[in-house]
Amino acid sequence: MVRPASDCDPDLYTSQVLPLFMDALRRLPDASLLDLGLTCGDNIPFFAQRVGKIYLCDLFTGLDRLHRQGHPPAHLWEQLDYPAASFDGILLWDLLDHLDDDASGGLIKASRTLLRPKGVVMFVARDEHSSRRAPHAFAIAEEYRLHLRPQTHLGLPVFHRHNRDILLLMSAFTLVKSFIYRNGLREYLFQLS
Helix, strand or coil: CCCCCCCCCCEEECCCCCHHHHHHHHCCCCEEEEEECCCCCCCCHHHHCCCCCCEHHHHHHHHHHHHHHCCCCCCHHHCCCCCCCCCECCCCCHHHHHCCCCHHHHHHHHHHHHHEEEEEEEEEEEECCCCCCCEEEEEEHHHHEEEEECCCCCCCCCCCCHHHHHHHCCCCEEEEEEEEEEEEEEEEEECCC
């Protein structure tokens, strides 16, 4: 269960973008969601009550293994062996923060292929001044409160991107909403054009 915390706790904040992401999925009958973040048991009941189908694929573990072996993440996307246009929504959480531009481009291309028309993608990015280095599991609590759980056992590099770089990376999508938080995180919601 998510621990209670004050509004000043940088590891607990209320998401402004996740409710919009979920609203987009709720409007669809039997919506399918692909969660590519670190698996978080708290989130499964949350999503199960709101979407038709949930698919979990923890790309962080494979990425960490490749990084420790000195291999690029070029073939990591092969784990996403779903048919094209399988999902209405994809959650990337902070995965893009741990991929260089080429690997991020590959993931975005794969996500675009996996989304149905008008599908949505949500992700979180840290700002360039953030001291956060480890990937995080994002545990969803009541009222879209997100509790960040650092996963310090994962030794992944961090790649900071400016907003303009993110918009360029996501140029095949339409920006629906972005929000910057005091804790150094930025949330984005994009829709497939």
